[in-house]
Amino acid sequence: MDLIHTSLNLVAPPFTFFSLCFVLPPYLIFKSFLSLFYSIFSEDVSAKVVLITGASSGIGENLAYEYAKRGACLALVARRDKSLREVADIAEELGSPDVLRIVADVQKSEDCSRMIQETINHFGRLDHLVNNAGISSVSLLEEATDITNFRTVMDTNFWGSAYTTSFAIPYLRRSRGKIIALSSSASWLPQPRKSIYNASKAAMVIFFETLRVELGSDVDVLIVTPGFIESEVTQGKFLLPEGKVDVDQALMDVEVGNFPVESASRCANSIVRSACKGDKYLTEPAWLRMTWVWKVFAPDVMEWFYRSFFNISRHEEAPSREAQLRLL
Numbered sequence: 001m002d003l004i005h006t007s008l009n010l011v012a013p014p015f016t017f018f019s020l021c022f023v024l025p026p027y028l029i030f031k032s033f034l035s036l037f038y039s040i041f042s043e044d045v046s047a048k049v050v051l052i053t054g055a056s057s058g059i060g061e062n063l064a065y066e067y068a069k070r071g072a073c074l075a076l077v078a079r080r081d082k083s084l085r086e087v088a089d090i091a092e093e094l095g096s097p098d099v100l101r102i103v104a105d106v107q108k109s110e111d112c113s114r115m116i117q118e119t120i121n122h123f124g125r126l127d128h129l130v131n132n133a134g135i136s137s138v139s140l141l142e143e144a145t146d147i148t149n150f151r152t153v154m155d156t157n158f159w160g161s162a163y164t165t166s167f168a169i170p171y172l173r174r175s176r177g178k179i180i181a182l183s184s185s186a187s188w189l190p191q192p193r194k195s196i197y198n199a200s201k202a203a204m205v206i207f208f209e210t211l212r213v214e215l216g217s218d219v220d221v222l223i224v225t226p227g228f229i230e231s232e233v234t235q236g237k238f239l240l241p242e243g244k245v246d247v248d249q250a251l252m253d254v255e256v257g258n259f260p261v262e263s264a265s266r267c268a269n270s271i272v273r274s275a276c277k278g279d280k281y282l283t284e285p286a287w288l289r290m291t292w293v294w295k296v297f298a299p300d301v302m303e304w305f306y307r308s309f310f311n312i313s314r315h316e317e318a319p320s321r322e323a324q325l326r327l328l
Helices: 002-040 058-069 081-094 109-123 147-175 195-215 249-256 264-277 286-297 299-309 319-327
Strands: 049-053 073-078 099-103 128-131 178-182 220-226 237-239 245-247 281-284
Touching: 002 264, 049 058, 049 109, 049 147, 058 073, 058 081, 058 128, 058 264, 073 081, 073 109, 081 099, 099 109, 109 147, 128 147, 147 178, 147 195, 178 195, 178 264, 195 220, 220 264, 264 281, 281 286, 286 299
Parallel strands: 049 073, 049 128, 073 099, 128 178, 178 220, 220 281
Antiparallel strands: 237 245
């Protein structure tokens, strides 16, 4: 058995390289043709049913508006009823023929089952499931006195998506629908202070990639990996080491720094267009996908950059804050 692995270690790299030289060009041409074709003949979601988790703010809120403009019926899910009501009212004004509000917490399996059943009972079908609900944590691992406080991150980001999807699959198979999973570019970027959050988003990627294989052509899966997008997170709302969610402007300055933040409306528009085209992946903004190339081919450079750019010692020493002080 060891001899087989030794042989494969020698044969696999050159075989892969030469295979890609022949296969990659026609594959890319074929993919470009498909992208053009589906851009022209994209899905019409008018009167179709779209369930969006985390719909009370940020990307989820703007996804509701984008689907509403296209005439989709909406099932909007969030924990805050007041905010959800406001989003639902605007979605109806923008053109959604029917909006169902569901107050639920995706951390709870029973809530996820209930939101799917309420959607089916009300509309009779489900066409798009948007797993958007998420929470971010910020802490160096060694600063966490009780690491179990961060279970909420995995329970919301990963398990919340897994619960909801598992209950929705029978209805999505019936409608040959779509799953839109909002992971993050953090799934491959080793940004310090976000190890648990990064891990939860990476778990989402491999989960939905595997699910895409299992479901085959019955259900399409779009995996979205946004960068910094206007949301409560970019306004400084994080799960802190002591286990409570709070707004910390100093941490926001450390984490976001001088990185450009894209508007939630532009991000949502790109997501809905990609979903209707049947894309498998979307990184928004698109230039961030190049960081994945650096990650694959020069991981040491990527790690050096993050170690240098994000000062790991104290919040007050963040590069962006130092730059601001020098300007004063």
